[in-house]
Amino acid sequence: MTQPEAQLSDPVAYGEVRQLVVDWLDDNFHFGDADKLIQGDDCSFLDNGILASLGFVQLIVYLEDKYRITIDRKDLSRENFDSMAKIVTYVLRHKDFRRAA
Amino acid sequence: MSPPLSPTPIWTPSTDAIERSALTTFTRHLEKVAGRAFPTYAALHQFSIHENRTFWRAFLGWSEVTFEGDVEPVREGDDCETATFFPGLRLNYAENLLKTTSHLRDDAPALLAINESGERTRLTRGELRAQVLGVAQSLRRLGVGPGDRVAALARNQPNAVVAALATASLGATWSSVSPDMGADLVLTRFGQLEPRVLLFHGEFAFQGVRRSTKERNTEVAQSLPTSRTVMFFEELEPDSSPLSAFPRFSFSHPLFVLYSSGTTGPPKSIVHGAGGTLLEHVKEHRLHTNLGPGDRMLFVTSAGWMMWNWLLSALASGVEIVLLDGSPTYPEADSLWRIVEEERITVLGTSAAYLEYCRDAELHPGRRNLEALRTILSTGSVLHDPLYSWVKEHVKDLPLQSISGGTDILGCFVLGNPNLPMYAGESQCLSLGMDVRMLGAEPADVSAGAADRLPIGELVCANPFPSRPVGFLGDPDRIRYHEAYFSQNPGCWTHGDLITITDRGTARIHGRSDGVLNIRGNRVGPAEIYCVLESFSEIGDAMAIEQKAPREVGGSRLVLLVVMRNGAVLDRPLQLRMKKELSMRASAAHVPSVIAQVSALPMTHNRKRSERAARDVLNGRAAANRASLANPECLEEIARHPDLSLQDDN
Numbered sequence: 001m002t003q004p005e006a007q008l009s010d011p012v013a014y015g016e017v018r019q020l021v022v023d024w025l026d027d028n029f030h031f032g033d034a035d036k037l038i039q040g041d042d043c044s045f046l047d048n049g050i051l052a053s054l055g056f057v058q059l060i061v062y063l064e065d066k067y068r069i070t071i072d073r074k075d076l077s078r079e080n081f082d083s084m085a086k087i088v089t090y091v092l093r094h095k096d097f098r099r100a101a
Numbered sequence: 102m103s104p105p106l107s108p109t110p111i112w113t114p115s116t117d118a119i120e121r122s123a124l125t126t127f128t129r130h131l132e133k134v135a136g137r138a139f140p141t142y143a144a145l146h147q148f149s150i151h152e153n154r155t156f157w158r159a160f161l162g163w164s165e166v167t168f169e170g171d172v173e174p175v176r177e178g179d180d181c182e183t184a185t186f187f188p189g190l191r192l193n194y195a196e197n198l199l200k201t202t203s204h205l206r207d208d209a210p211a212l213l214a215i216n217e218s219g220e221r222t223r224l225t226r227g228e229l230r231a232q233v234l235g236v237a238q239s240l241r242r243l244g245v246g247p248g249d250r251v252a253a254l255a256r257n258q259p260n261a262v263v264a265a266l267a268t269a270s271l272g273a274t275w276s277s278v279s280p281d282m283g284a285d286l287v288l289t290r291f292g293q294l295e296p297r298v299l300l301f302h303g304e305f306a307f308q309g310v311r312r313s314t315k316e317r318n319t320e321v322a323q324s325l326p327t328s329r330t331v332m333f334f335e336e337l338e339p340d341s342s343p344l345s346a347f348p349r350f351s352f353s354h355p356l357f358v359l360y361s362s363g364t365t366g367p368p369k370s371i372v373h374g375a376g377g378t379l380l381e382h383v384k385e386h387r388l389h390t391n392l393g394p395g396d397r398m399l400f401v402t403s404a405g406w407m408m409w410n411w412l413l414s415a416l417a418s419g420v421e422i423v424l425l426d427g428s429p430t431y432p433e434a435d436s437l438w439r440i441v442e443e444e445r446i447t448v449l450g451t452s453a454a455y456l457e458y459c460r461d462a463e464l465h466p467g468r469r470n471l472e473a474l475r476t477i478l479s480t481g482s483v484l485h486d487p488l489y490s491w492v493k494e495h496v497k498d499l500p501l502q503s504i505s506g507g508t509d510i511l512g513c514f515v516l517g518n519p520n521l522p523m524y525a526g527e528s529q530c531l532s533l534g535m536d537v538r539m540l541g542a543e544p545a546d547v548s549a550g551a552a553d554r555l556p557i558g559e560l561v562c563a564n565p566f567p568s569r570p571v572g573f574l575g576d577p578d579r580i581r582y583h584e585a586y587f588s589q590n591p592g593c594w595t596h597g598d599l600i601t602i603t604d605r606g607t608a609r610i611h612g613r614s615d616g617v618l619n620i621r622g623n624r625v626g627p628a629e630i631y632c633v634l635e636s637f638s639e640i641g642d643a644m645a646i647e648q649k650a651p652r653e654v655g656g657s658r659l660v661l662l663v664v665m666r667n668g669a670v671l672d673r674p675l676q677l678r679m680k681k682e683l684s685m686r687a688s689a690a691h692v693p694s695v696i697a698q699v700s701a702l703p704m705t706h707n708r709k710r711s712e713r714a715a716r717d718v719l720n721g722r723a724a725a726n727r728a729s730l731a732n733p734e735c736l737e738e739i740a741r742h743p744d745l746s747l748q749d750d751n
Contacts, residue, residue: 052308053431054428
């Protein structure tokens with residue numbers, strides 16, 4: 001597995017958003033097992049039962065609230081959200097993204 | 102009462118559609134019987150209450166339900182709690198669902214089943230009846246007879262429908278729960294049931310994930326000593342010498358047992374009678390939903406929710422029922438709408454939570470060919486006004502009927518009407534034959550939105566109705582039954598919901614009036630949460646409350662207030678352990694969104710916990726019963742807790 005580009009360019013921000021997503025997965029679906037289920041940041045959330053469609057919508061609503069960004073629902077696709085790396089990269093590249101205080 | 106909300110309907114039926122509706126046909130029939138005209142629905146509804154016996158007798162005849170015996174007396178007694186319907190009449194529920202008539206032949210479609218892989222199974226009425234009669238014989242050979250109980254952890258598959266109808270054919274009682282239910286919850290239900298036969302599916306699939314149920318099945322089977330036969334659905338094959346006829350049983354003969362969990366004690370095991378269930382469902386399907394032969398109805402439900410039983414009964418009206426085994430959002434976000442398009446579904450039953458998901462995911466179902474779809478039904482939780490416009494704009498301009506009732510009556514108090522206009526946020530009418538009222542209605546918070554200015558009262562039904570349950574299991578003196586529905590307002594069924602009935606006869610449901618929670622459309626009894634938490638030595642006391650949360654699916658979230666024992670700390674690992682345990686031993690709906698530590702829970706002077714006070718405060722209201730609390734100061738702590746602030750409405 002190669003490191004996502006976003007992780008290379010800002011590892012601290014990447015780590016923060018990543019941890020936020022892990023905590024959210026634990027709080028809502030996996031209760032402490034999220035990190036074990038995510039076998040690498042490019043592991044598919046859909047194919048590995050980590051998150052499914054309804055959960056993705058809940059996650060992006062959470063990310064919108066947390067970072068005060070608006071996520072275009074047209075972007076809600078496998079290409080943008082189906083792994084940890086894709087989710088974090090999407091958030092970091094969002095034009096309105098600022099690290100949480 | 103306040104003036105109605107929206108002055109203009111969001112949908113209006115055509116004159117032609119009204120002329121052709123079954124409700125119009127029935128109204129004309131009743132006019133002949135009664136010798137008077139019913140120019141409005143209100144007039145018809147009033148008659149159905151005040152001349153209740155005439156109404157039900159006329160409906161029984163018009164509906165062509167198959168029965169034998171005397172139709173008189175229609176009803177014995179006038180008290181809602183004790184009256185009985187059609188004591189001289191005998192029928193078989195399954196026979197009525199599977200019969201053929203001149204316009205409903207054996208080759209008519211009866212059932213379509215779809216799973217997440219997209220596989221389809223289709224059965225005609227003749228094929229379904231043959232399977233039911235064959236499996237009924239197999240069950241009989243296993244010793245199942247009238248009055249016995251068959252329990253199932255069932256997927257929403259054809260073999261579950263066949264087994265349920267085979268059970269009913271024999272006059273035995275069917276009870277199913279969803280296959281993802283944890284062992285503890287299953288045992289609190291089936292332990293009361295004492296089933297003779299226990300049926301399982303070996304695994305279940307949801308959102309593409311297949312899970313074995315072997316371990317849980319074994320635990321359940323070993324803990325139910327009364328089950329003489331434990332088997333997989335696949336092993337229950339039709340006998341080569343099928344049952345030759347459907348024996349008929351009394352109108353109130355036990356048909357289904359369903360469960361309802363409250364704030365204390367084990368879940369209520371509610372026994373529903375065959376005649377009441379059948380007659381109520383045929384009334385709701387034909388008169389209120391205009392269902393009939395040619396309709397294909399898909400209701401998104403598991404085999405553990407009352408809407409599954411409600412869907413089954415639609416066979417009696419000649420409807421082809423569609424079973425979806427799995428998620429409506431898998432494998433694609435809009436999978437359900439693809440099915441609606443491809444299978445030309447005419448009536449789709451879903452929930453407010455699912456429609457909210459479609460809106461939030463910005464799906465565009467209307468871009469598909471939804472030509473066949475004519476009605477959407479929604480139930481499970483409150484369907485808020487904006488969703489009506491969303492459906493009209495993004496799905497189709499059709500009636501979106503908000504229907505509401507519950508497990509306790511296996512039917513609806515408020516629902517749709519093919520002859521009336523539809524107003525956003527409102528159920529179109531009160532159910533025929535039911536004297537539904539709002540009791541003690543008081544104007545609510547005038548500083549809030551328009552909907553909150555409506556008078557809101559307790560939903561009660563003031564007259565007897567056939568689908569009132571027969572009773573509870575394990576309650577021979579009917580003490581718990583009385584306490585559950587009749588102690589609060591003697592002579593009236595008190596349902597536990599808050600309702601507004603508008604001047605134009607429409608209704609709005611506002612959620613529960615008691616401590617029962619509604620999480621993403623799932624009814625959750627706090628008692629089941631407390632039961633699981635008993636295994637946590639760190640937790641001294643806990644209280645589960647539903648808090649409004651507009652950004653959450655279903656519009657609310659589950660908050661758990663906990664008082665820690667002996668200086669224990671509510672840290673993150675403990676919170677995750679609690680959530681995991683609740684998820685495994687109860688269900689995903691039992692998992693709180695927020696767990697908050699407080700120093701005390703509100704208690705009344707006579708040491709009763711007050712969920713009501715906590716609920717008021719968590720939802721931004723002053724506690725209505727503050728004066729009756731022994732420790733009102735704890736409410737300030739709850740109100741100020743940083744994790745419990747109300748979400749913004751945007």
